[in-house]
Amino acid sequence: VNPIQKLAEYFSRFPGIGPRQSMRFVYFLLSRDKAYLDELASLIQDIRNQISICTSCFRHFTKNKSENGACNICANTGRDGTKLLVVARDADFESIEKTKSYDGLYFVLGSTIPILEPEPEKVVRLNELLQRIDKEKNITEIIIAMSANPEGENTEDVLREVLRDIALHRTLTITRLGRGLSTGVELEYSDSDTLKNALTGRKE
Numbered sequence: 001v002n003p004i005q006k007l008a009e010y011f012s013r014f015p016g017i018g019p020r021q022s023m024r025f026v027y028f029l030l031s032r033d034k035a036y037l038d039e040l041a042s043l044i045q046d047i048r049n050q051i052s053i054c055t056s057c058f059r060h061f062t063k064n065k066s067e068n069g070a071c072n073i074c075a076n077t078g079r080d081g082t083k084l085l086v087v088a089r090d091a092d093f094e095s096i097e098k099t100k101s102y103d104g105l106y107f108v109l110g111s112t113i114p115i116l117e118p119e120p121e122k123v124v125r126l127n128e129l130l131q132r133i134d135k136e137k138n139i140t141e142i143i144i145a146m147s148a149n150p151e152g153e154n155t156e157d158v159l160r161e162v163l164r165d166i167a168l169h170r171t172l173t174i175t176r177l178g179r180g181l182s183t184g185v186e187l188e189y190s191d192s193d194t195l196k197n198a199l200t201g202r203k204e
């Protein structure tokens with residue numbers, strides 16, 4: 001296989017990228033100079049070497065020596081440890097954090113749960129979430145922050161189901177983002193003001 005086709009094949013596995021776009025990426029790269037390509041190649045290596053997954057919230061973050069495997073947010077004692085906001089992906093976390101109107105902690109599931117998925121715990125970090133809630137007794141509110149689409153709603157349903165037992169044994173309120181999120185628009189593409197309103201207007 002020639003390198004053009006091979007690289008195009010790699011790009012075609014990116015989310016939302018089809019074969020035609022992946023070829024355009026390759027030809028774009030061919031039009032750049034050596035410095036650009038070198039920097040891109042080294043950045044790709046850096047994300048493996050310098051980024052790790054937080055042992056507590058499971059988001060990706062730039063490695064730091066001080067904290068034991070926890071990201072700067074989980075290690076920040078100034079955050080409100082009574083609230084845990086659950087998102088599907090890192091990009092959703094970024095969007096919420098950008099609103100600057102949430103001061104609690106996070107948990108990244110890793111994905112949404114497909115409808116009728118028989119083993120959701122194999123698709124997302126359900127067990128890890130339960131372990132964390134069990135370990136952190138300070139948590140009194142779980143905020144489910146999913147996109148307003150069928151898979152987001154399904155994910156919320158499954159979460160509520162698995163959290164029900166814990167909620168029986170201790171004070172645990174389960175809330176969701178309030179109105180204002182447009183149906184079908186991914187959380188990561190919602191603007192900051194909309195998200196801010198959805199956060200402050202959250203409901204059980």
Ligand SMILES: [Zn+2]
Pocket residue numbers: 054055056057058059070071072073074075
């Ligand atoms: Zn973390």
